[in-house]
Ligand SMILES: Nc1ncnc2c1ncn2[C@@H]1O[C@H](COP(=O)(O)OP(=O)(O)OP(=O)(O)O)[C@@H](O)[C@H]1O
């Protein structure tokens with residue numbers, strides 16, 4: 249079967265407005281879901297689930313959040329780590345103060361708290377742009393991490409500063425956090441949760457609010473004369489973005505690592521997520537996943553691939569190699585293809601759509 | 608005139624409904640300066656409902672600044688604006704948009720990363736009411752709302768004959784088409800007053816003719832009042848009902864194209880010199 253849109257006449261604007269207007273894309277999506285829900289659980293081992301798939305999903309959530317702010321609304325932020333920490337500590341305080349709260353409620357509430365914090369730190373964006381805003385978010389990053397380290401209240405006065413997720417039920421006897429939880433349950437829960445959140449993000453970005461973000465990003469003067477309030481557009485982007493990032497931080501602490509200290513969310517984490525959306529594609533939900541997958545997988549690939557072909561590269565050399573490849577890729581994408589892997593993917597599809605008759 | 612005032616004073620049912628030919632917007636003694644430069648110096652004129660009003664004048668005369676005053680970008684230091692019966696010191700961009708003032712810019716101000724369709728849909732921003740919660744759910748009320756506005760936008764796309772570039776990011780379009788999309792975005796707001804800043808600048812003859820046709824049709828079919836800045840005298844004399852002439856921030860003439868053409872000060876200051 250050939251990838252075509254010819255012959256598929258859209259009979260309504262509703263069909264044309266769909267997320268996947270082309271039939272083969274829809275089938276691809278179904279296939280992907282089948283693989284994610286059936287094939288992977290059947291074949292993936294403990295290592296794959298714990299060290300690759302779960303962090304991939306957590307990072308995807310964070311990348312979607314940052315992409316909303318930076319990719320869609322054009323507000324550069326280096327505070328992702330701080331906001332993730334905010335979500336993690338909010339979840340910890342909620343789960344320890346109200347042990348009966350369900351994990352989903354805890355996650356959503358910690359996202360909401362982070363959204364409020366995000367709006368607060370987003371206020372400078374009304375006055376400053378670009379580089380200066382990035383510096384302001386950097387200040388937020390350092391302030392938040394400092395605050396979580398400084399005040400024992402946030403970690404219930406644990407001497408090490410480490411917070412550990414209390415065991416929580418998903419439903420019935422099935423644990424999602426704590427020692428009795430299984431990696432497969434974690435994976436399936438996160439898969440479902442992230443998929444729903446990604447769908448909601450996609451919906452937002454193709455509706456009125458998403459267009460107001462992009463309008464502010466592309467031409468704030470024109471946005472204003474159309475009736476978009478810059479205040480509202482920017483702060484709503486900060487709120488929604490921080491909501492996602494906060495939940496990513498909470499799932500990191502509770503579901504991925506189980507216990508965490510504030511330093512896990514330092515400035516390096518901010519850059520890591522930023523690199524994901526640059527490589528994956530600014531202003532693309534799909535790109536958030538591609539970027540997260542790429543950055544989670546690259547180190548693993550670099551560790552294993554040379555061994556498979558009989559090369560033996562020293563460990564410290566590998567670490568350098570990783571940095572060099574990241575650096576080169578980021579420069580490549582920033583200069584050549586700011587829309588990242590997601591754009592390369594669309595271009596490939598466009599080529600295929602016209603093949604074998606280019607024009 | 609007295610009649611209209613009486614209507615407003617009596618709090619007529621629809622104070623916003625200005626009858627055709629009456630003044631819908633009046634600028635009184637507008638003064639605007641930037642540091643030492645007086646961009647606009649005590650300029651007064653009115654815009655009548657349903658007309659095409661051209662603002663002309665040499666470069667730097669203050670034409671674009673005037674449009675910026677009308678839609679609230681620039682706040683004049685002195686003077687007042689009366690719009691639909693309400694007098695104020697300055698417009699607010701949001702207030703102007705809400706009350707039916709749309710515009711295009713001299714240096715195209717489109718949302719470059721968005722498609723033609725999305726640019727036009729953004730023009731309908733103020734008409735869309737569903738909140739973020741419904742938008743996140745999409746299927747249901749938000750989708751219904753999107754589709755209603757999509758249909759309205761498609762009518763504009765058909766009108767402007769830009770079907771083929773519906774999905775193209777506007778940053779990739781040639782200049783002439785970008786101007787057309789920008790007009791489309793303004794039309795999507797279904798404005799009462801449309802401010803066009805040099806809509807035909809930099810176009811070839813054919814594109815200019817198309818643009819003239821669109822402007823005239825919008826004016827005639829939807830009764831949209833149009834305020835237009837244009838350098839091409841042929842175009843101005845052809846399509847406008849009245850002309851306001853600015854020179855160095857001062858209004859030097861105001862009248863029908865024929866009156867303006869015959870005005871000695873206009874001939875001296877403008878027509879004689881630069882064209
Ligand atoms: N934002 C601003 N800051 C400083 N000066 C400005 C600003 N906007 C306009 N001016 C000045 O005001 C004067 C009028 O400018 P304006 O753009 O209104 O002229 P114009 O009639 O539209 O000219 P053109 O035909 O070249 O578009 C010019 O001297 C210009 O330099």
Ligand SMILES: [Mg+2]
Nearest residue numbers: 670671672713
């Ligand atoms: Mg101008």
